[in-house]
Amino acid sequence: MFKLPFLSPSRHFKKNLQLTLLALPAMLIILVFSYVPMGGIFIAFKNINYTDGIVHSPWVGFDNIKFFFTSNDAWLVIRNTLLYNIVFIGVGTFMSVVFAILLNEVLSRKWLKAYQTIFFFPYFFSWIIVAYMAYSFIGPYGVISTWLSKLGYESFDFYSETWIWPILLTLINIWKGLGYVSIIFYAGILGISQEYFEAAEIDGASKLQVIRNITVPLIMPLITIMTLLSIGKIFYSDFGLFFFVPREVGQLFPVTQVIDTYVYRMLKVSGDIGMSSAVGLFQSVMGFIVVLISNYVVRKIDDDNKLF
């Protein structure tokens, strides 16, 4: 439908060629760093040793995967990854939507601007900086310890208590992403036609009724997309959060080890190429399946909200 009638076939060819050339550098980068590694997933089915090299090492079939699932680690890292992500998605989405709705209620433009700026702050820090910040609160000399001792309580060693970390990691993760995600939802609310709100006001609807019957249903497509994107990554974790913030304290691994950190440690610390690639493959395949399923489900419920 966009065929330009005045372009001769040779001009069309030239145009397509030039557009392809413009896209070429990025295409090559994607080819090398995304598609070529996909060809390397066969490593997961080999017992890699350095004398034979990658290509000539013997095949072991599904042994690497089997070995992972018979180890105690499998259940632990899969459980941690999924549970954390479910909590992050649930609490994070809820909080972000609430913040977006509240931002929309702020009457003063000046304050609104200030909040938007400040809420973005945490997004700008790398996880290492965040780990330092956390340490300045919960470290042995941290602000919280100082306060505890001032109040006459015994000192509390955060880095050896496992029970507190699920709470801490959730808080820190929400803290870092809340400004970012809530502004996406806020933009969605701004996109709602003003007529709906005016009509509701004429009908005498209360604020809560407006929120429940207009705002939330109308940003539902956006919430669905954002949630779908997160669910698609449910087998992946924010490596920095789980690796740096707990400062690699081994004692905390039962609650801080997730698939990503496990694969990294397998590769870089233990040097177990076969196992780490098998777990990585498991992660990729599961992630892919989850995306397809969740997209399929959404398609069934409401075709407009599907991802692809």
Added chain:
Amino acid sequence: MTAVPLKKRIPQLLIHLVFVLFSLACIVPLISVLSVSFSNEVDILKNGYSLWPRQFDLNAYTYVLYRPLQLLGAFKVSIIVSVVGTVCAVLFMAGIAYALSRHDYKFKNSLSFYVFFTMLFNGGLVPTYILISNYLHLKNTIWVLILPYLAVPWFILLLRSFMQKIPYHIIESCMIDGASEFRIFFQIVLPLAKPGLATVALFTMLQYWNDWWLSLLYIEEEHLVPLQYMLYRMMNNISFLTSSTNMMPASMKNVVLPSESARMAMAILAAGPMLAVFPFFQKYFVRGLTVGAVKG
């Protein structure tokens, strides 16, 4: 604003209360790190950290900046990677995004599948690691810190939605005038897509500046260590910065090694530059997110 009726004032106050509390939560951690970096080491060891320095002290900075070669080296690596990376990445991604934004481009659909599919499936860490270190031999080169982020699918899609907003008849009339695609791209599309480019440039620069992942995997040589990775290595061991007390300034010979405060001073020095550029880009940043959020 003074005319807000009483009925509305109480909910307003409650909303502000929530937001002010969260704003504090966003700012206080930075203040606490800042405060520790200006605190006296002996005081810290005795009384712990505080949100305001009990004894104002510059020893941490004196110590960190005394033999700044390593620190300056890390800054240099981070700056080179961020600048070169951002410029190249924005050009590369704008190129492919422009092709994708053109309805009359023959390979539009297959190319968008090519980009989009990598968001759904990937080969995993190990094949990538082996490819980069054993086959491309990029380990311990500056390239390994730049190349992998030159084409990020999410940013490409974001740029594409920006470029789709450029009225097609502008491009059409250029074509009638006989301009080549390169000319249209560099002289018409890039200037018109400036807000989008600024947004993606900021995202990309933030990604490069804050990156520790690539250096964690591929950098072992001292002279290629970027800031964030240096911070990570100092997390448990400050001695990485200056390996012996001989390296301390003469005036500090009898002072306790300011390890706690020096670490925080490093964190401040590493976070500083990004905080400095933040206000300039902030308006683009919010706008960029808004465009990205709208499905296109």
